[in-house]
Amino acid sequence: MYKKILVILMFITLTFTLFLAGCGNTTTGETTLQKAQKTGEIKIGFANEKPYAYKDDNGxxxxxxxxxxxxxxxxxxIKKIHGELTEFGSLISGLKAKRFDVITAGMFITPERCQQVAFANPEYSIGEALxxxxxxxxxLHSYEDIAKDSSIKVAVMAGAQEAKILKEVGVKENQIVIVNDQPSAIAELESxxxxxxxxxxxxxxxxxxxxxSDKIERVMDFKDPVINGKVLRNYGAAAFRKEDTDFVKAYNEELEKMKQSGELLKILxxxxxxxxELPGDVKAKDICK
Structure with a gap:
């Protein structure tokens, strides 16, 4: 009889523990949004990448x-924002490790990233440049031109989508030089x-x-890459942890109001x-498929 009671108590304890583990905060039961609204503060991850998220001359x-x-x-x-400077390639892992609560770095929505984070709806759409x-x-007037000459080297920021796109149009891996940030890429080109x-x-x-710099210039007649017969267009958005569904919903509702009022375009x-560069009616779920 004693053993049966002990087993039942152990089962109840384990069930309660698992229930708490499924809550947003194991000590208070608060979601990330609820906690941020209560404290009025939030920590965001950014990668010092103009024009998406960076520190200006005044810090x-x-x-x-x-x-x-x-x-x-x-x-x-939520009135107070704390920024956590992070290399672009470490933003998602930092979010999942709870070093910060939201990624506001203009990150492109991709099906691969959708497996790891929950994206809000896009705030802009954009093409590539060279x-x-x-x-x-x-x-050089396109990625395809780079692919045609194996001696050409192209610099790409670590974690950025461009490396994957270049490979998809035929650029070899040994042609791609990975750098930590955008200034490093420009320095590589200048040198x-x-x-x-x-x-x-x-x-x-x-x-x-x-x-x-008078040593470098933008290719003004650059041709957008074509992947699987479609001209590539990317969409950027804020990213949240998978469990923060209430935060994503609330964020999307406010973003839609900004689109409708014209406020979004003014900021852009x-x-x-x-x-x-406006995102139109495209939703994150459409891109994540």
């Missing part, structure tokens, strides 16, 4: 993703250690404007975006 955190998030967080009752040495000596640098259009333009324009 203030800004960028299109940050400014959009600030508006939404404030309307959700910078080369002055005069474009290698005559001649690579023949090209690729990143998104607004990001590349922001870096070139900042560098003010401050960082070099145009109406062409």
């Amino acid at each position: 203030q955190l800004t960028g299109e993703a940050v400014e959009i998030a600030k508006v939404i967080f404030e309307r959700l009752g 910078a080369v040495q002055k005069g474009n000596p290698k005559n 001649g250690r690579v023949d090209a640098v690729t990143m998104t259009g607004p990001s590349l333009q922001a870096m070139l404007d900042s560098a003010k 324009k401050k960082f070099g975006f145009t109406e062409n």
Whole structure:
């Protein structure tokens, strides 16, 4: 009889423990959103990548993703933001490890990333861009041009989507030079250690404007890569932990209001975006398929 009672008690204890483990916070039962609303504070992960999320000359955190998030967080009752500078390639692992609560770095939504994080709906859409040495000596106008010449080297930021895209159009892995951040990519091009640098259009333009170098230039007639017969277009969004479904829902509701009112476009324009970069009616779930 004693053994039966002991087994029952052990079962009840184990069940209760598993129930608590399934809650957003094992000590309070709060979700990330509830905790942030209660404290009025949140920690975000960013990668110091213009124009998405970076610190300006005064050390203030800004960028299109940050400014959009600030508006939404404030309307959700979260007024104070703490930024956690992280290499782009470590943002998702940092989010999952709870070093911060949201990624506001203009990260592209991809099916692979959707397996690891929950994306809000896109806040912008964008194409790729290419910078080369002055005069474009290698005559590069597309990723396909890079693929045709195995001697050409192209710099890409660690963790960025461009490395995968380059490989999909036939660029060999040994042609791709991985760097820690965008300034490093520009430095590689200026020094001649690579023949090209690729990143998104607004990001590349922001870096070139900042560098003010007479040694490099943007390829203005760059042709967007074509993958599986479709011209590539990327969509960027904030990312949350998988379990933070209430946060994603609340964020999306406020983002939609900003789209409808025109407020989203006003913020995007401050960082070099145009109406062409608006996300339209595309939803994260459509891209995650």
